Amino acid sequence: MTDTATATTRFGPMTTTRDEPFTKGPEDTRPQEPEPEEEPERAREIVFELAGVEVRYSGVTAVEDVNLEIAANEITAFIGPSGCGKTTVLRSLNRMHDITPGAEVLGKITYHGEDLYAPKVDPAEVRRRIGMVFQKPNPFPKSVYDNIAYGPRINGTRHSEVEERVEKALTQAALWDEVEDKLKRSALALSGGQQQRLCIARCLAVEPDVILMDEPCSALDPIATARIEDLMDELKNEYTIVIVTHNMQQAARVSDRTAFFTAELDDAGNRRGRLVEYDLTETIFTTPCDPRTEGYITGRFG
Amino acid sequence: MTAPAVPLGQSTRKGRRELKNVLATTFIVGSFIVALVPLTLIVVYVARAGIKVFGLDFLTQDLPFSNRVAGGGMNAAIVGTLVITGTATAMAVPLGILGGIYLNEYGGSGVVARVVRFLADVMTGVPSIVMGLFIYTIWVLPRKDAGLTGFAGALALGCLMLPIVIRTAEEILKVVPDDLREGSYALGSRKAQTIWRVVFPNAAPGIISGALLGVARVAGETAPLLFTIGIVSTPNWNVFDGPNTALPQQIYINASVFGGFDAAKDRAWGAALALILIVFLFTLVARVITTIYARRSAAI
Numbered sequence: 305m306t307d308t309a310t311a312t313t314r315f316g317p318m319t320t321t322r323d324e325p326f327t328k329g330p331e332d333t334r335p336q337e338p339e340p341e342e343e344p345e346r347a348r349e350i351v352f353e354l355a356g357v358e359v360r361y362s363g364v365t366a367v368e369d370v371n372l373e374i375a376a377n378e379i380t381a382f383i384g385p386s387g388c389g390k391t392t393v394l395r396s397l398n399r400m401h402d403i404t405p406g407a408e409v410l411g412k413i414t415y416h417g418e419d420l421y422a423p424k425v426d427p428a429e430v431r432r433r434i435g436m437v438f439q440k441p442n443p444f445p446k447s448v449y450d451n452i453a454y455g456p457r458i459n460g461t462r463h464s465e466v467e468e469r470v471e472k473a474l475t476q477a478a479l480w481d482e483v484e485d486k487l488k489r490s491a492l493a494l495s496g497g498q499q500q501r502l503c504i505a506r507c508l509a510v511e512p513d514v515i516l517m518d519e520p521c522s523a524l525d526p527i528a529t530a531r532i533e534d535l536m537d538e539l540k541n542e543y544t545i546v547i548v549t550h551n552m553q554q555a556a557r558v559s560d561r562t563a564f565f566t567a568e569l570d571d572a573g574n575r576r577g578r579l580v581e582y583d584l585t586e587t588i589f590t591t592p593c594d595p596r597t598e599g600y601i602t603g604r605f606g
Numbered sequence: 607m608t609a610p611a612v613p614l615g616q617s618t619r620k621g622r623r624e625l626k627n628v629l630a631t632t633f634i635v636g637s638f639i640v641a642l643v644p645l646t647l648i649v650v651y652v653a654r655a656g657i658k659v660f661g662l663d664f665l666t667q668d669l670p671f672s673n674r675v676a677g678g679g680m681n682a683a684i685v686g687t688l689v690i691t692g693t694a695t696a697m698a699v700p701l702g703i704l705g706g707i708y709l710n711e712y713g714g715s716g717v718v719a720r721v722v723r724f725l726a727d728v729m730t731g732v733p734s735i736v737m738g739l740f741i742y743t744i745w746v747l748p749r750k751d752a753g754l755t756g757f758a759g760a761l762a763l764g765c766l767m768l769p770i771v772i773r774t775a776e777e778i779l780k781v782v783p784d785d786l787r788e789g790s791y792a793l794g795s796r797k798a799q800t801i802w803r804v805v806f807p808n809a810a811p812g813i814i815s816g817a818l819l820g821v822a823r824v825a826g827e828t829a830p831l832l833f834t835i836g837i838v839s840t841p842n843w844n845v846f847d848g849p850n851t852a853l854p855q856q857i858y859i860n861a862s863v864f865g866g867f868d869a870a871k872d873r874a875w876g877a878a879l880a881l882i883l884i885v886f887l888f889t890l891v892a893r894v895i896t897t898i899y900a901r902r903s904a905a906i
Contacts, residue, residue: 432794455793
C-alpha cells in the first residue's frame with residue numbers, strides 16, 4: 305500500500321495486475337513496515353476519503369453529508385442505530401450499489417487519491433481490491449475448496465497457483481486446521497462460524513487491499529464472534545478493515561477509529577442517516593463531543 | 607416447585623385441536639388418494655391393453671403394409687419420436703434457458719423483457735394445432751414435396767417447448783438468493799462470470815426439471831405433427847430428409863382412422879404404452895443427471 309508509483313494505474317486493465325507475479329505485490333513489503341501502534345507519530349496513510357457523500361435509493365436520500373477519512377492498516381468501525389445508513393455507506397466503498405437498481409451515490413469518494421466513481425474505473429476491479437464480507441455467511445453451494453478457489457480462478461490466477469492460494473487463505477482465516485480434511489465437502493455443511501470464516505478466507509484469496517465487513521458477527525455466537533475478532537486483529541497488519549456493527553462493545557474491542565451515524569426524520573418523514581462524529585475509538589467511547597453520540601453509547605437511545 | 611393446576615396432558619382446548627387435526631389430515635390424505643386414482647388407472651389400463659402386442663418384435667419391426675392386419679412393430683414411430691423430440695429439445699432448451707437468463711438477469715422490468723415475457727405467456731396458450739399450421743405454412747409449403755420432414759415436426763414441437771422453458775428458467779433463476787450474487791460480485795467477478803459460475807449451477811437442477819416438463823409435454827403432441835412430418839413405415843433417422851412418423855401420430859391413425867379393426871386398436875394401445883415408457887425413461891434419466899449434478903456441485 306506504500307507503493308504510490310502504481311497508484312495511478314490501480315484501476316487499469318486487469319491484465320496488468322494479472323501478469324505481475326504475486327510475490328512482487330506490494331503486500332510483501334507490508335509486514336516489514338513498523339506497526340502503527342508502535343509508531344503513533346507516523347503519518348496515516350489514507351485509503352478512502354469521503355467528501356459530502358450521499359446515497360439515494362430511487363431518488364430518496366438514505367444517508368447524506370458523510371465526510372471521513374479511512375486510514376490503512378486500521379480497523380474503522382461504523383456504529384449507530386438501525387437505518388442510520390452505515391451499511392449503505394460501507395457498500396458505497398466497493399461500488400456494491402452499482403448492482404442495486406435505483407441506487408445512486410453522490411459526492412466524492414477517493415481510494416488512494418483516485419476517484420472511485422470515475423467513468424473509466426472498472427467496478428469489478430474495485431471489488432477485487434476492496435473485498436466484502438456480508439452479514440449472513442453466504443458460501444456458494446460448492447465444496448470448501450471451490451469456494452475459496454472461485455475468486456482466484458475468475459481473476460485469472462494460474463491453475464498451478466490456485467491450490468497454494470486456497471491453503472494460504474484458509475490458514476490466514478484460521479480455518480485450515482478445521483477443514484483440511486473436508487476440502488471436497490460442501491461448504492454448507494460447515495457451522496455458521498466456520499462459514500463466516502470461510503467467507504473471510506474467500507475474500508482473502510483474491511488478495512485484496514481492503515476488507516469491508518457488514519456486521520460479520522451478527523449471526524454468530526459469542527465464541528465464533530471472539531474468533532472473528534481475533535482474526536480481524538491479525539488481519540489488520542496486512543489489510544485495511546472497515547466494519548459495520550450493531551454491537552458497541554465489538555466496536556470498542558476491535559476498532560482503532562469509530563464513526564457514529566444516526567438517523568433523523570426529514571420533512572417528508574423519511575429516515576435520513578448522517579455521520580455525527582468520527583474519531584479515535586477511545587475518544588468516542590470516553591469523551592464524545594456530540595451529545596447524540598454520548599446518548600447512544602451510554603444506552604440512552606438506539 | 608408446585609405442580610401446575612392443569613397437567614400438560616389435559617390442555618383445555620385439546621379436544622377441538624385434535625378434531626381439527628384429524629379432519630385436516632383426512633382431507634389431505636383423501637385428496638392425495640383421489641388425485642392418484644386417475645393417474646394409476648391410466649397407467650394400469652394402458653399397460654393392460656398395450657401388453658397384448660408389446661414385446662421385442664413390437665419395438666424392432668417395421669410398420670405393417672396395412673393398418674388392418676395384425677403384426678409388425680412400431681420401430682419407425684419410436685425412432686421418429688426420439689429424433690423429432692430430440693431435435694426439438696436441442697433447439698428449444700438452450701434457446702429457452704438463454705432467454706430465461708436474459709429475462710431474469712438482464713431484462714428485469716425493462717420494455718424488451720416485458721414484451722418477451724408477455725409473448726412467451728401468449729405462446730404457452732397457443733393451441734398446438736395452430737403451431738403445426740404455422741410451421742406448415744411457413745416451412746412445409748414453400749418446400750413442396752421435400753417439406754414434410756422430421757425437422758418440420760421438430761420446429762413445431764420446439765415452438766411449443768420454447769415458452770415453457772423460458773418461463774420456468776426465469777422462475778427458477780428468480781429464487782436464486784441475491785446473497786450468492788453479491789458474494790460473487792464482491793470477489794471482483796463480472797456479471798457473466800457470476801451468472802455462469804454461481805447463479806446457473808445453483809439453478810441448474812430446477813431448470814433441467816423445467817426443460818424436462820417441456821420435453822414430456824411435447825413428446826405426446828399429435829396435432830403439430832399431423833401436417834408437418836408426413837408418414838413412413840420404416841425408420842428414418844434423418845430428420846432433415848424425407849418424411850417421418852411418431853408414436854402419437856400412430857396412436858391417432860390406428861385408433862381413429864382404423865379404429866374399427868382390432869389389430870389397429872391393439873397397435874394403438876401398444877404405441878401408447880411405448881410412448882408412456884419413453885417419457886418415463888426421459889424423466890428417469892433427467893432425474894439421475896440432475897441428482898448427480900446437484901450432488902457434484904454441492905459436493906456433500
